[in-house]
Amino acid sequence: MTEQGKHRIGIVGGDGIGPDVIAEGLKVIAAAGVELDTVDYDLGGARYLRDGTILPDEILDEWRELDAIYLGAVGTPDVPPGIIERGLLLKMRFDLDLYANQRPFLLPPDVDMIVIRENTEGTYAGEGGFLRKGTPHEIATQGSVNTRMGVERCVRYAFELAASRPAKHLTLVHKTNVLTFAGDLWERTFNEVAADHPDVATAYHHVDAACIYFVDDPGRYDVIVTDNLFGDILTDLGGAISGGIGVASSANLNPSRTGPSMFEPVHGSAPDIAGQNKANPTAAILSGAMMLDFLGETDAADRIRRACADAPTGSTTEIGDTIAARVQGD
Numbered sequence: 001m002t003e004q005g006k007h008r009i010g011i012v013g014g015d016g017i018g019p020d021v022i023a024e025g026l027k028v029i030a031a032a033g034v035e036l037d038t039v040d041y042d043l044g045g046a047r048y049l050r051d052g053t054i055l056p057d058e059i060l061d062e063w064r065e066l067d068a069i070y071l072g073a074v075g076t077p078d079v080p081p082g083i084i085e086r087g088l089l090l091k092m093r094f095d096l097d098l099y100a101n102q103r104p105f106l107l108p109p110d111v112d113m114i115v116i117r118e119n120t121e122g123t124y125a126g127e128g129g130f131l132r133k134g135t136p137h138e139i140a141t142q143g144s145v146n147t148r149m150g151v152e153r154c155v156r157y158a159f160e161l162a163a164s165r166p167a168k169h170l171t172l173v174h175k176t177n178v179l180t181f182a183g184d185l186w187e188r189t190f191n192e193v194a195a196d197h198p199d200v201a202t203a204y205h206h207v208d209a210a211c212i213y214f215v216d217d218p219g220r221y222d223v224i225v226t227d228n229l230f231g232d233i234l235t236d237l238g239g240a241i242s243g244g245i246g247v248a249s250s251a252n253l254n255p256s257r258t259g260p261s262m263f264e265p266v267h268g269s270a271p272d273i274a275g276q277n278k279a280n281p282t283a284a285i286l287s288g289a290m291m292l293d294f295l296g297e298t299d300a301a302d303r304i305r306r307a308c309a310d311a312p313t314g315s316t317t318e319i320g321d322t323i324a325a326r327v328q329g330d
Helices: 018-031 045-051 057-063 083-095 148-163 182-194 207-216 228-240 282-294 298-308 316-329
Strands: 007-014 036-040 068-073 100-107 111-118 128-131 139-142 169-174 201-206 223-226 249-253 261-265
Touching: 007 018, 018 036, 018 068, 018 282, 018 298, 018 316, 045 083, 057 083, 068 282, 100 148, 100 228, 111 148, 111 228, 148 169, 148 182, 148 223, 169 182, 169 207, 169 228, 182 201, 201 207, 207 228, 223 228, 249 282, 261 282, 282 298, 282 316, 298 316
Parallel strands: 007 036, 007 068, 068 261, 111 223, 169 201, 169 223
Antiparallel strands: 100 111, 100 249, 128 139, 249 261
């Protein structure tokens, strides 16, 4: 039992390598001395193929009573694109108000940054449709939804995070020279909130320039805040420059704590190596550390991150055993 008491956590192992890497994450959390009360949920591509279930409302209601959700990976090649993504992952973000996606990237001495991606609006909100679909005159539209409320709460979260870090620097990334409506809202909101945080230095970069800087000079960044689509692209690039997608952790946060936040590695279900004990569980383990931070178990989270710093190699279970042993010896 920890000082905080038991934390009630929903576990979604999901598909492919998801269950295996989450098992190692839970092993390491236990090694850190944190006791969880876990509830397993069978969701993902395999469940959809079996009986058509994606994310029932009754499960969402159960989740609202949890402290957090720990997710492995979902999706299988047999399910058409968009069904699980929109019906499960995006539904979780929208219905549980997981509006801040937080992705840390660390590769000393050059990379130490966090990207805050707005997680519930933008092009992922689903505005749009087809006209004359399937004809030579077909039209497809895809809108971008940006509200002052949605932008401001994400920007405020990013400023508060930047203020807590040694560098105290926040960069807005957008494309204001072309996306003159959404970009204008983001830039005005950013500048207005900046006035409330005089201790945080600020900058602005177009997203294409930011992609270049990520590769050529990532040390210029501390905290970045950006919209949903740009954040999706930048965070995968961030993973590539900081050790690979296999060690990239993430948190989908409800900072207001009106519901549970969700923590997941971002490497996908990797069906080609599912069940072969080949997957690197480090991203899942680090996502578990982010979950512990959010639950107030900061000492355990810090010990897990230190144990992952010199990444071990081996099978899925061997890597988990090594990190768990390091955590216990810390």
